[in-house]
Amino acid sequence: MNLALKDIGFQRLRFAATGLGLGLLFTLVLAMGGIYKGLVEEATQLADSLEADIWIVQRDTRGPFAERSVLPAETEARAQVVTGVRSARAFTYVFIQREHRGRPLRLGLVGLAWPLDRGDRLPIVEGRALRAGRYEMVADRMLGFALGEVVHLSDENYTVVGLTRGMVSSSGDGIAFFTLADAQRIEGYLAPESLRLARAGRTGSSFPAPFETAIAPRQEQVSAILVEVAPGASAADVLQAFQAWPDVTARSASEQRALLLQVVDKPRRQILLFRVLLLAISGIIVSLILYNMTVARTHEIGVLKLMGARTSMVAGMILQQAMLLWAAGYAVALALAVLTFDRFPRKVTLTGEEIVLVGVVVFVVCVLGGLAGVVRALRIPANLVLAS
Amino acid sequence: MSALGAEALRAEGLVKTYGSGHTALRALDDVSISTRRGEVAALLGPSGAGKSTLLQALGLLSLPEQGTISVGGRVVAVDGQAREDLAAIRRGGMGFVFQKANLIPFLTARENVLLALQINGRVGAPAAKRADDLLGYLELTERAAHYPAMLSGGEQQRVSIARALANEPAVVFADEPTAALDKKRGRDVIELLGEAAHDHGTSVFVVTHDHRTLDLFDTIYEMEDGRLRPQPPVS
Ligand SMILES: Nc1ncnc2c1ncn2[C@@H]1O[C@H](COP(=O)(O)OP(=O)(O)O)[C@@H](O)[C@H]1O
């Protein structure tokens, strides 16, 4: 006969409610870990999926994600001829805020070096990569576009041909991928009047040259050059070659990654702190629950002691209940995690390792809470029932 | 009157003081007593006389600061110090019945009896048979699967007697076990305890106010102001 189970069976509803409450708390602990991991993944996913060994950006900037970087477009051609370079692709990135169907549209605008890069490396979950040099876009699901949807940007229409997953800017808004030319056009969008003037300037050449470059400068500019090192070549040597260039800053992939993580450093630390706080709160709540469960059973524990029950029997009952609460609570937490984490606005990554780790930590929290109950139970005198 | 067996319990020179200084109260004032197996003893006395205090001392629940207590001829406590594992002596050799049944509310009548056996390390089929026999003996077979809240006061008290008798204890202590029952049921309870004492050689020690049941006792003690004086047997 197991006293812990008998007691719980006798007050099923109460136990279920307690398990559910703990479950919600544990879900938060899991979510915090998932959000932390998700933040790191989100921050680096775009850069990782571009598979560049070396990033070339504007001199002394930390671009193109952390700050604006502007390079002359011909840097791409200069990079391609460097020894040990397999490929060099221009890349643009800028964060824009427009309007779509009467609602604000915030997106990370990426231009890929069409036709060298059609977005085949992107994690496309639906649809396809870019096939035409113009008027197509691959968008992240976060933007809420449907496959085939036509999006009006800067006086042109773009058709969504593919959807990615997890490609977001540091603010958590989705990224959309275009050919370099389209991206530059969207980014360099000018008000209709200036555009008309600019067109007239280009065709009619009635404007002096300096004025034309002033109103349409972006056509010749990119954010970065993505360099792939040829097999057999030394990445360090190639990097050094670029670092010798006076007008650019070159970074290895891992340096670029570290830079991206710096951007989310504060939110990461915030989440970590919050998680530690949540664990402490869980510990206090679990301890209080088990302590109160013990207090509620003071009379029965007194009877058990009077009957000569061993300390191990009383402690066992309380600790087993602590473990059962853990099992119920963690089962609820895992179920909720599976059901809801995909619906969070930002990426929540739950790994098997994390499930085990959090499980062990909250188990220890529950056992410590149980020990608080045991300490209380040990102080209950054997003559309690007679003395009262 | 049945023949009495060996000594079950002996206490000598018990002194128990509650509080200290000028508010100190001598609840036990040099009390000596002994009971034999098969003996059914009553302890009478006005409220505050020290009866419950004596019962807690003899039941090894709260040791008096002076005096010696022996169980079955072995000294188990001297001047407030335990000489043996008192909980072990209680679970194997003592049973308790109170004014209230004090059953475990989340266990059925049968499980409450099984619990006493389990605490004493008795589990499995022999324990189950022992519990069922006791419940039958106390006419509780039909109520065995009921939780305490579903039992009447008299039924609860009978379950607590079954629980107290489960391990064939050398001594059963009862503190005003009939106080919450009507006359007929109160008498039933004392008769049941008496039967157990006489059939199994248990020493039964009952604190009572109920003078109508005194004919059922072998020995009657009276207490006043922490002092004990024996009475001649009734009948
Ligand atoms: N835990 C205690 N603390 C202080 N005084 C107590 C305590 N228990 C009993 N007493 C006092 O000791 C005396 C004897 O009490 P008790 O043994 O309960 O008497 P009875 O059971 O005969 O009514 C009473 O005066 C009572 O107030």
Ligand SMILES: [Mg+2]
């Ligand atoms: Mg009393």
